[in-house]
Structure formats: structure tokens, C-alpha cells
Amino acid sequence: MLEKRFCHFCGSRISRIYLEGRNRLFCKTCQQPIYENPVPASCLVVRDDNGRILLVKRSVEPEKGGWCLPGGYIEMGEEPDESALRELREETGLTGRIDRLLGVMKGNSGIYDTLLMVGYQVLSFTGKLVAGDDADDARFFAPPDMPEVVFRTHRLFVSMADERQRQHNR
Ligand SMILES: [Zn+2]
Structure with missing residues (x-):
């Protein structure tokens, strides 16, 4: 950083000084x-009717060339869910509808040290899948065929969405 x-x-x-309990x-x-x-960011677990999950291949650092969930930084004046859906449109061409909030957690960033990551689930969307801003590729993967997801927070949101799916199918 x-x-x-x-x-x-x-x-x-x-300079750094010790003040109010920390450096x-x-x-x-x-x-x-x-x-x-922390810098606020959001991401989406987008699942199609076959249970496949949408990942994008990053064309920018950090983790350039790695796969992750669609998402990005929340801009001034944006609601977190609007921001996530904007990123989805920009990166994949899809227009989604938020199904639910999966959670909010701390993420690590090489640039900003700490992120506040908001994760949503999307089960309905329209449009034609095409890789856009900050993405070299965008594809749905069946869970067994999924490449490694590069961010810890994104991996956790995928697990949380899977857990919800299992409960739903029971
Ligand atoms: Zn000053």
C-alpha cells in the first residue's frame, strides 16, 4: 500500500503518531x-437458471488476469445496490435485479488497505453477456468448473450464496 x-x-x-488508541x-x-x-465496494453473485455463477476476468490490477465476481467501488451519491448493478452492466452488459443482500464484510486491498465489501445475490437479469469495462471476459461457470476466485470476500459471498441455494433446494 x-x-x-x-x-x-x-x-x-x-506523520504517524499514537493518538486515541492507535497509530x-x-x-x-x-x-x-x-x-x-475503509473504502466501500460492492459485488454480485449472479446465478442463472442452471445454477451457474457469473465471473469476470480482470483486465486491470489488482489481480489482473484473475477471475472474480462483477463489482467495484461505490461512487459518491450512489446507493450500494445501484452501484453493484451499474458495475454489472458495465462489466458484463447484463441488467440485473437484486434478489437479496448476502452480507457486508471487511476486505483487504493492496491500494486502500481495507475495503468495506457489500455482497448481493442476483437471480434475474436481462441482456446479452458481453465483457466490457475492466473485464477481458465474462462467463457463467457451473460450480465444479469454476476457476479460482481471486478475492477472499468474493469467495466467501459465493459460499454464502451456495449455502442459501442448498437451503432453498432442501
Ligand atoms: Zn493539514
Whole structure:
């Protein structure tokens, strides 16, 4: 992760000090800690009628060339579910409808240190599957044929969706 070096309020050089129970970035000019927070992102487990799961092949770092769930960073002013569905459209050409929230969990990021990852399930969608933004390929995989999913949070959401599917089929 790149360490932040300058205060985003005044541009002074910042340093780390122990404050309020942890090591924090601090601006001596502003006399203020520079609080850092997880970056919100969302992803989708999209399942077709045959139980296959949609994965995209990443065309950008991190994990370029790896497979993951459709998703990305939430933009200013977006609802988390809107953001996830926008990413789905951009990366795969599909327009989806959220079935349910799978969960919210902490993710690790080489760029931002910590992510807040929101996972949804989509069971109904329209459109023609075509790889778009940030994706070299987009395909549905039957669980036994699935390549390794590169992000821990995405793997956990796939397991959670599988568990729900099993309960549903019982
Ligand atoms: Zn400052």
C-alpha cells in the first residue's frame, strides 16, 4: 500500500503518531488527525437458471488476469445496490435485479488497505453477456468448473450464496 505523505487539507507533510488508541496519520499544521476509513465496494453473485455463477476476468490490477465476481467501488451519491448493478452492466452488459443482500464484510486491498465489501445475490437479469469495462471476459461457470476466485470476500459471498441455494433446494 502507498503511504499517504501530505495533508489533503493544507498540503503539509504528515506523520504517524499514537493518538486515541492507535497509530494515526497526523497533520502538525492543522493540528488534526487524518482519519482513514475503509473504502466501500460492492459485488454480485449472479446465478442463472442452471445454477451457474457469473465471473469476470480482470483486465486491470489488482489481480489482473484473475477471475472474480462483477463489482467495484461505490461512487459518491450512489446507493450500494445501484452501484453493484451499474458495475454489472458495465462489466458484463447484463441488467440485473437484486434478489437479496448476502452480507457486508471487511476486505483487504493492496491500494486502500481495507475495503468495506457489500455482497448481493442476483437471480434475474436481462441482456446479452458481453465483457466490457475492466473485464477481458465474462462467463457463467457451473460450480465444479469454476476457476479460482481471486478475492477472499468474493469467495466467501459465493459460499454464502451456495449455502442459501442448498437451503432453498432442501
Ligand atoms: Zn493539514
